[in-house]
Amino acid sequence: MTDDFRIRVYGHAWAQDLLRRALQHGATRHAYLFAGPEHIGKTTLARAFAQALTCENLAGEDGLGACGRCRSCRLAAEGMHPDHRLFAPAGNQLRIDQIREVVREAALSPVESRYKVFIITEFERANVNAANALLKTLEEPSATTRIILVSHQPSGLLDTIISRCQLLRMRPLPESEVVRALQERLGLEEPDARRLARLSNGRIGRAFSLAEDPESWQSYNQRIQEMQAILAYSPAQRIAYAQALEKHKQLEIILQEWLLWWRDVLVIQNRGQALIVNQDHLDALTDLARSIPGPQIRRFVDAIMTTAAYLRKNVNRQLAMEALLLKAPHRE
């Protein structure tokens, strides 16, 4: 086990299959776009693919087929491979300088492997100029170059970029896959794993960070308690709470939690008990479902989504949260 340096990818069996076949037949393409929601393992798949592309043996039958033992695989797993180049946005943007570096290096031969592999993450952050600068290279790079673009917002990319790549639309993992991964990797018990899997909504990265950080789990439960308490608050109290909340670093995650919570209430009102995310809070949810009218919840859910959109646009966080909390349903 200790000398196995394969980069492990959970789920996405079809994508792994497709890439392994291409590798085996020597039919990999020069440009790929891995698209799909955040935290589902796109970059991990890209790194594993890069590892397989430069593997010296390429013997494996599972995963992507990297042997996991050769020098090249080890370097890849450690992120030190000279022919692997990972580009991530510097700050808020993927800069044109970075793309120019890709264009320049893509014209060079690999240092020691068959291929030079470029992974560019969060490609939606490339501005128009940067994206355009990559077009020609992306269409016809040198025969030893492989470019993998990663993006969670393919709708934000230029059509001309997308049409030059082989597009792999990756999807959130089925619950069972996340459960299996959590059990295998972290040795979690089945009920814990299942709860995390549901909460993470098929985003395996999120499940892992929840699992590895017990504090975040605790604070999740606490926030859920608080949110229920809010319902009885007066507007003045709600505003005070909003002020406290506004300082929280991961406001978006909190909003996501609320969203899932109220979605559960709505789902229970529509008799979909089996589908709820917060299975361990079934009683509280059912209680809410009985006492708060559906349309009110529906409006609040809308308000949460709108607020999340506002926050992404850098509005005044405190005002946004105050307005949202005042819209929360009221209950004695």
Place this chain on the structure above:
Amino acid sequence: MTDALYLRYRPQTFEDVVGQKHVAETLRNALRQDRIGHAYLFTGPRGTGKTSTARILAKAVNCLAEDVNDRPDNACPICTAINQGRLMDLIEIDAASNTSVDDVRSLIEKVAFAPSEARYKVYVIDEVHMLSTSAFNALLKTLEEPPAHVIFVLATTEPHKIPATILSRCQRFDFHRISTRQISEHLNEIARREGLTVTPEALGIIARSATGSMRDAISLLDQVAAYGHTEIDEELVRDVLGMVSGLAISEFVDALAGGDPAEVLTRLHELIDKGIELSQFVNQLIDQLRILLLLNVGKDPNLVDLPDSLLAKAQEQAARFTAPQLLHTIRALTEAGQALKTPFAGYLPVELALLDALNLDGMTAPGEKPVEKQVSKPASRPVSSPRPAPRPKKAPPKRTTGSVPPPSKPAAPIDAELAGVWKQLLRVMRGINAKLQAMLRSGEPAGIQGGKFYIRFKYEFHRNQVQAGIDDVNKGLSQVLGRPMEAVILGENDPLPTASVASQPDAASAPTPASDPDPNPDPNPDPASPLTDHPVVRRALDDWGGVLKPSSLVD
């Protein structure tokens, strides 16, 4: 060979370029008559053959074949050199990474030199829309009167970004989106040459998904072929695209028609667990509902392009919905499709859209729907019995969980109160939705009961219009009454759910909490009555604390 298919099958002659006959013909005629322009602008969507045509043109003007009609022959040294990408006199410039005026200057400097081996030097400036303004301007003089041995070909997907001064110096050719039929024919040819077996249905799906871009289509074929199956069928293509089978869509529509939200959500999650691409699914569902809508409003089945086997099923499904239901569902799903683009909420927008679509129905009172149906389209609905039966079942339980139990306490005369609420509603609605307010004016209030506000309309048109904006009416009502209230639309002769209601005043309609023994529940406060009793004032006091000072109330 590890070329992508779209590179391997780049067209090499004018005949190979699919779907751009108008361009190819014009260029060939120009060649025959030796009237070649000095500057061309190729515009059109991605993957329609701009760069390919530019290269073919470069070959054609330089080709050594005797007969003009044979050019390019792809055999002479020049053509071979171009095909191998090593002809000195074909200069391809990536304008997107060489955007500056200096890049253009160095180009202009070299333009004057004669070609090294070919007749013409051909400059292909790709993605030309990315040049900076000064770079464009630096190009102007050269573009207008280049040396006789130079041909410029500018190519872009975004002609609107090209300055007019450039446009007027070029012969412009617009490349069109390629039709689905042409794409699938071409794909078929490629598949044959690659030794792939592809079913016509699979080709159809690929061609449609490509939306007119040949490169997209070939990429997609390539991707599907990468799975290494000997035969490529519909199912495989759907898997790759994350699409759902027509049967699954049809079953899903059945579930929607059944009207049980739990069932619909369960099915949705079954599909999600199978790993479908949600936005694809939403689009497919919208397409199907659109077909049902067409069948529902128009009686002519020729409106939709469906084989007979599917048509019967679709007609049966269409009969299970009303047109407003379908419209509302399509609208909700379209919005959900938009919301899916920001990944914040995951599958939630779709769930909400489906619940909204189902609950629209729950808002109308049981027994009202059939009447409206008969009035609206008696002929188009041969099967009307399956619809009303399942719907009302789910509506009442949801409502009752939602609304506050109505205390039975007599209050002020209902008519005066109703009229007051109505008047206020009309006033409030003007601010919320003026168009809707105009519609509302043609109705009359019929009663308030158990969290529902009944409005009677004589004409179906008004009913439908108001029904479509029912959310706004609800909003207005809750503004007026200070608590959630639901508007229910009645036809001219529809009875109120309980006969006694119209005469028996219902205390739930009073705007104040039931526990409060307020003698004057009129929400429209009489100027004479003490303001402190106004529900709004009381609510403010409850919420914020504080004391009401007399002075602050004077005028």
